[in-house]
Every structure is written in structure tokens, then in C-alpha cells.
Amino acid sequence: MIRTAWLVTRKDLRIEMRSRVLLWQVVPFGALALLLCGLALGPADAGHSRAAPGLFYLVTLFVALLMINRSQAVEQTVGTAESVATLGLDPAGVFLGKTMALTLELWASATLLLAGTVVVLHTSLIGTVHAVPSVLVTLGAMACAGTLYGALSAGNEGPATLLPILALPAFAPLLVAGERSFSAALHGGALWEWWVIDLVALAGYVAIGVLLYGVLEE
Amino acid sequence: MIRTAWLVTRKDLRIEMRSRVLLWQVVPFGALALLLCGLALGPADAGHSRAAPGLFYLVTLFVALLMINRSQAVEQTVGTAESVATLGLDPAGVFLGKTMALTLELWASATLLLAGTVVVLHTSLIGTVHAVPSVLVTLGAMACAGTLYGALSAGNEGPATLLPILALPAFAPLLVAGERSFSAALHGGALWEWWVIDLVALAGYVAIGVLLYGVLEE
């Protein structure tokens, strides 16, 4: 299982590296989103840093959707699906591998975006650093959920169609918890409680994925 | 030119209709974005309606990027590009047609999103209605710019990669102007000035597109 996971992770990361979506898509997009938000909130600083966690997760959400889409799309090209299916990869391994690759990609973009919020939205550096563990866990849970929902929506119409309506309601509580705990890290408040929700969700998704991913691959 | 434009518009809308991305992607995404923003800003109403224009355009931006991506992707499937190229369609017509289809799609999603902001973010109904013309023009300009940049970035790596970095700088002023004039419609202020910027941008992009789209198609 671990061997397969590792193989799949490397393959996905390599494909991602080739297309460099992360660099060309995430960075400019994050920048523009931050700019727009800055504008919408006017020049006052206080408001900026209050909105920062929500904004950060909004942009991350968009990036995550794109990446989940791509992560499934590479498996769905003509000819690919059949040839990979006949490799008989361990489904649990595939699940873990794809999740791992997605997680790493999300972490990379989150790093850039967090830096952006500090610079552009004036969030406190220390607060942001405190938020890092919760951000990592939240993104991990999103990646797990994303891989599962991506596999669920793969097929006839391509993942683009079904994925959002399946994944978004499931992302909502994760994002709420992430946003709250980021806010708490910035402005004080219950940091751990929210963090725990995402940790539990992460564990739950990993368990379901490892057990049930095989069922999905027909 | 008009004939070609109409042909291309219908074709694009028909393909879009088949995949129903608009419905399944825009609605849930918009809903979650509104939810997240509602959260980030807390339960106070004043803040909500102040952030509404920025949020509205942020979500619209996501949606626009997704749609431009798709609008180019249908042209890039294996075999499609060559066979369509040898139809010798009038480039100006193709440009207008694709722009028109994109515009209509964006308008449809904007309608839903505007309704969402009124219901969920408590923006004033009258203010929102006043903002409609400016929103329409802004989205038209975005569609023009999107089609142009989509064609620019089409090619080896697929539009997904290059599109944002090309399109975002062009979108930024449009979005800023749109956001300002939406704000003005809601809270009073210079409504027309910003509106005019987008109108000029729209005219400029249409002119450039009609004249130069042929150059882009190699």
C-alpha cells in the first residue's frame, strides 16, 4: 500500500511539475484576490486583518478545486483510464498517493498565500505562524475529501461537472473550522477546539478512503 | 462575420448546456463563497453589505476563469483543433461568437450571484438593481478580454497554465472599476465614472479582438 502510494504521489507531482499550474495559476490569482479584497474593504487596516482568514481560505478553496479537477483529469484522458486500470494498483495506495500529492501542492500554495496575507493584508506575522499547524491539517483534510469526491465524480461527464456540488458542502465545515482557528490565532480565542474538528475530519476521511476507495474504482 | 459569430455562439452554448457546468459549479461555489465571507466578517450586517461588491466580483472572477478555460478547452481536444482550423472560419466572427457565449454565461451566473448577495449579504435591493448595467458591461469586457487571452494561451500546455497570468493583470482594472461602481450604486458615490471605464475597456477589447484575433490563430 505504502509503495503504491509513494509511486502515485511521485507520478502526480511530476505531472504537476511539468504543467506548472501552481506557479502560473496560484500566485497571480492569489495576488489579484488579495488586491480585490483590499479594495472592497477600503484602506482601513483593522478590517483587512479580520477578513484575512476568510479570504485566505476562499482563494485556497478555488485553488483546491482546480487541483482536484486536474488530479482527476490526468487519469481520465482517452486511453489512460484503461491502461492504468489494468495495472491493478492497490486502491488504498492510490487514494493515499493522490491525497499526498494534493496535500503537498496545497501546502505549497498555502505558503505563498500566507506570505501574501502578511504582506498585503497586514496580518500579524506571529499570529500567522501560530495558525500554520491548523492550516496544514485543514488542507490535508481538504485533500482527502477532494480525492474521494474527485473519484466519485469521475466518469461520463468529467470531474468538472459534479465535483463542486459534491465537494463544496463537505468542505464547508472544514473551512469554517479552519477560518475560525486562523482567526483565533490572529486575534485570540479558542484555537484548539476548531483545530480538533479538522483533525477528526482528516482521520475520518483517511479511514473511509483507505477502506472504500477500492469500491469506487468499480 | 455576424453569421460566423452566431454559429459559434450557438455551438458554444450548446456544448455548455450539455455539460451543465454553470449550474453545478457556479451555484454551489457561489453559495459556499458567500457562506465563507459571511463567516469571515462575522454576523454584523453593515460589514456584509460593504464587502458584497468585492466578494461578488471575486466569485465572478473564479467563475470567469473556469469558463474561459472550458471555452478554450473544447477547441483543443485532439483532432478538434485541426478539423476546425480547416473550416476557415472568419476569425473576427469566432472572436465575437466565443465572447458572446462567454458573456451570456457570465450574465447568467451573475444573476444568480447577485440574488445571493441580496438574500444572504443583505445588500439593498434597489442599490443592486442600480448596479446591474455596470455589472453587465464589466462582465462583457471580462468576456472579451478572456477570449483574447484564452486564445493567446492556447497551445502546447493547454490554456489552464498560462491563462491566469496573462488574463489577471487585464482583469484587475476591470474588476476594480466594477467593484467601485457597484459600491457606488449601493452606498452612493461616483457611479458613472467607473462605469465609463468599463465601457471604454469593452469597446477597446472588442475592437482589438475583431482586428487581431486572426493573428492569434497562427
Added chain:
Amino acid sequence: MSPSAAELRDVVAVQQQFPLLSGVSLSLATGSLTVVTGANGSGKTSLLRLLAGVLSVTHGAATVLGVDLVSQHAEVRRRVGWLGHDGSFYQDLSVRENLVFAATALQRPLDEIAPALERVGLAHRSDVRTKDLSAGQRRRLSLAWLLVRRAELWLLDEPYASLDDEGRRFFDELLDDVQRGGGTVVMSAHDVLRSTSLEPDIVVMAGGRIVEAS
């Protein structure tokens, strides 16, 4: 001699820094039938794409149907008929929708579509999305399009591939028709032609060049 349908001189075509064509010189008479053969990867598809105006000329001079390929691909594209390796047109549209789209684009009469579909044996699949067709049926859709189109220069990439016997017979008939109507055809193939009534010029490619022409 009839005026030339295509004239290439030392054409080099580069894509991603790789020379797909490494110096092709070729002259095609109007009304001729040329079969391009050669090993896998020798540049047959690339040559056809170049003639269609889809692959651009990096060096050299090229004229197709009397139009300069370097400065006016758009014009060339409008006048050639293309049948590619892979499916054609939009995967998400149905067989008929695709043909209607293409015919409207070139202002061809729409009432030729139904008979064309009938002739290639796709009439019973005319409402199926192109992506659901079988490999041979996708081929046949392209043939139906060529029937409706009536181009001056036909560029056919391995037209026999995936066709069943009946399809090949039908294709041979089509070729005969085109020849009799004075159309020029360039096609790539790995087999010799089946039809015995036609006498094609054979061009052999290797390493992105023409190594033998008769």
C-alpha cells in the same frame, strides 16, 4: 502540365525545438493522387499538417493551391479538406450537430448531410455524441464530412485505419469520385492502395524528409 496544387521547397518545420520536417521539397500537380509512406515517426502526419496550414513553415518556401503558405495560412485552410488520425470536431456534439456546424461554417447546403450520413452508414447513429462512437465510426464521420465539403485539396492521414472492409471499399469509391472530379488528394498510408484502378504517385519519407518519389 496542369498548374501545381502544392509546391514546397526545402521546407523545415520546427515544433518545440524539434524539426518535424527537415527539408522537404515536393511538387504536386492538380488532380494528382499522392500516397505518402514511410516508417513510423518519419514525418507523414507533419507533412500533411503543414500542407493544411496548421503547422507553420519555419524555413523554406511553400505554395498551396497557388497561395503562399508562409503569409496566408488562413486562406489555405479554408480550401483544404482534412481527415486526421484522431476524431474530428467537437466530442460533445452529436454526429449531425457537428456536420451542421461545419456545413454552416463553409456555407455548404445542409440537405447534403442526410444523404452523406446514409452513404457512410452512420444514419442510425446521427444523434449519438461523437465521443461515444466507435473508432471506425469516427473515421466514417470524417468521410461524411469530406463528402459534404468537396474541397480542392484533400489531406487524408491514414484513411484506411480502423475502417472495416465495407468502409474501405466505400473510401475507394470516394477516391475514384474525387479523382474524376479533378480534385487533388494527398494521403498517408502504410499499405499500398487497394483500388487497382488508381495510379498514385508514391512518396517515401524518412527522418522528416522525402527520400524517394515516383
Added chain:
Amino acid sequence: MSPSAAELRDVVAVQQQFPLLSGVSLSLATGSLTVVTGANGSGKTSLLRLLAGVLSVTHGAATVLGVDLVSQHAEVRRRVGWLGHDGSFYQDLSVRENLVFAATALQRPLDEIAPALERVGLAHRSDVRTKDLSAGQRRRLSLAWLLVRRAELWLLDEPYASLDDEGRRFFDELLDDVQRGGGTVVMSAHDVLRSTSLEPDIVVMAGGRIVEAS
């Protein structure tokens, strides 16, 4: 008689409410070579996909390599070798990367990759991305993979298509090898086999069924 490699009884396979297979009964002996022919759209590709465990059985009973296809496709998939119409594996990875991925997945020795690439004539293209290959080269990549894989049951969809003469000769050799090693092969084709030393069973399909078997 050798134990059966595949056993289908009245198999119906439906996709998007269309019956791709409309009642197929078939029995393949281990070590046999079967060629499936039939008109375009008659269901050859669908039959191969079914045997590979990629298309699911809607009605009927099916066993492949002694494993029940209805309840255990995963197991079947692991044991068959597949060569499809279209390219295989990941378009964005290079030829070698794809083979390394597949070989690692099935725990095949990696040092067989270089000789296999050499044999199919892709050694000089091993660092090119799969999507940049020519049609025939993509085919050859699949052949190289089959060489490395050594499956119990081989499912080949129109293996000759797009291959040049040398490629076809090579494929015939490969087929000989497999037969001598006791492997079972099912392939679809529109032509009769070239190799004269082999004596395939011919199965003719029409309308999603087998209408003739010898």
C-alpha cells in the same frame, strides 16, 4: 483440453442505456489465439474492454482466468495486458517515465525497460513526452509495455493499426513468442493476420453479438 481462459455466457453490457454487447457467449482455451473481426461499431472494442474488467457486466455470467468478472474485476484487471485504440498511460510523462511507472506498479524488473524500448525502436525517443509521439510510436510504446509486462491474457485492440511494415513484423514476432510461452491472446482486427505460422480462431461480431465462430 486446457482449462478455460475466459468463459462468457449471454453477457449483456450496457453503457448510457445503450447495449454495447447484446448477449455474447464465448469460451477461450488457455494458450489460444483469437481474432475478433466484424463491421465498425459491432462491439469488438467493447468485448475486449469487458474481458479486461473495464466495462461492467449488466446481465449474464462471465469468468476470466478463473475469476468471476461480475464480483471481482479488480483481480481480473491485475492479470490482463491491455493495448487500446488510443495511446496509453500518461500523456505528460515521457516514454521511459511511463514504463517505469507501470513496471514499478506491477513489480516488474526495471532493467527490462531499456531492451524493450530498443526492440520496439523507441530508444531514441525515450525522453519525449508521450503526447509528442507519432501515432505509430504511441502504438509501439504499448508494445514495449506488453513486452515488459508478460500478462496471462493479452487483449489487443487493432494492434496493426498505424504500425509500419517493420512494426507489424515485430508484432508478429511478439505474437509468436507469446504463443510459444503459453499466453492467451484475444485481438481485434479488420485484416486477416499476416503471420502464416499462426492459426487463430476467428470470431465474427455483429450488432453486439458473436455471429460466427470457428
Added chain:
Amino acid sequence: MNKVTQRLLGPLTLLTLVATVILGLWVTPKATMHDGGGDLVRMLYVHPALAWVALYVSFGTTTIASALYLWKRTRSDTMDRVAYCAMEVSVLFIALTLITGSIWGRPTWGVWWAWDARLTSTAILLVLALGYLALRRANDDPQTRARRSAVYGILVALNVPIIHFAVTWWKSLHQNATVLTVSGKVSVHGSMLWTLLLSFIAFTLWYFWLLRARYRLEVRSDQAMQSHLAAAVVERQREGA
């Protein structure tokens, strides 16, 4: 369920529903606990019961049926159908909960909608349920569809507690447990309590009645599908001739 109880389900549902309406509209008093309430308090006999069915009974049915489908020993088309039908009925009940809640909220809180914990979570549940239906529509191979929706049914179950905690830790406008407080002390008027209890029974019965009707419809449409398929197979075979 045996035949007799099945027969009784319809009449019993009607009876209890009618009784609830009569008690709720005429017997019980006007507002006692809600300030601006007046006759609005009569929503108490509709909204909580609807919410109870929507959140626990029908979602629960789907989850259990999905789990039973995934477990190889109990895998059957029946489980798949039950899960599907229950989810469809869920959508109805969640929608009714949202609508009655909004109607109640407008005079009580002054807005149709607020960013409140329970409201938000109910809305998310509705989207989850719609997602299930969308997933079913997108897959037409019956086995794939059954497998995928069963997995989704389990994922939904995982989401319910996550949503629950994510929102209860968040400040709430919504009515807290009013009917039965922690101390067990009943805090509403006697006749109201009985009507409330009756409404729970009535709506639960109504749910099972709807589920049964929907299930039968599904069986019938499956049969129609089968005969349609048989015709399609014959048609396909004829292509070869």
C-alpha cells in the same frame, strides 16, 4: 414490514396528521412562550417535527442502507433503492424545514435568513442531499451508481457530526432545546406538549408512508427500465442482421 402494518400505514398517517392539525390550530393556546408569536407559535407543531424527520430519520435510513449495501453479505438492489428513496424524501423534508423555519424566522428575528449555526448547517445538509441526487443522475450504470452513491451515503454520515460540531461551537440565534430541558422539566403547556409529541409521530409516519410510496414507484420504474433495455438489446442485435 408485514402486510397488515403496511396497509395501516396510510390511514394511520392521515389520522395522526389530521389530529395534529386540529389540536394545533384549535385546541392549543396562542403564544405563551414566544414574545412576538401569537398564532405563529403553531409552527411549533410543524417545524420541529419536520426537522427531526429530516435530520435523523431519513438521513439515518440512507446511511444504514448504504452501509448495508457496501457490506458484501447484505448487498442487494433493495438496499440501494431504499437509500436512494430515503434521500429523495430527505430533500423534501429538509426543504420544508428550511421553509417553515424561514417563515417563522421572519417575524421572530426580523430576517428570512441569518448566519446562524443551525440554519447554516441545515442548508449544508440540503446541498449534501442534492449532491447525492446529482451523483445518481450522473451515473447510469446501475452497479457503478449503487457503489458510488453508497460511498457517498457514508461520507454524508461522516459529515453530519462534523457539521454539527462546527456549528454548535459557533454562536447561535436558533432556539435551543426548548421542549425538554436538561433537567428534564417540561417547559411547555400540557396540551401543547401532547400536540407536539403527536406531531412527531404524525410526521414520522408520514415519512415512512412517503418512503414506501417512493420505493414502489422506483421498483416500477426499474421494471420499465428493464423492459426498455430488453427492447434495446433486441434492437442492437438487429443491427448485425
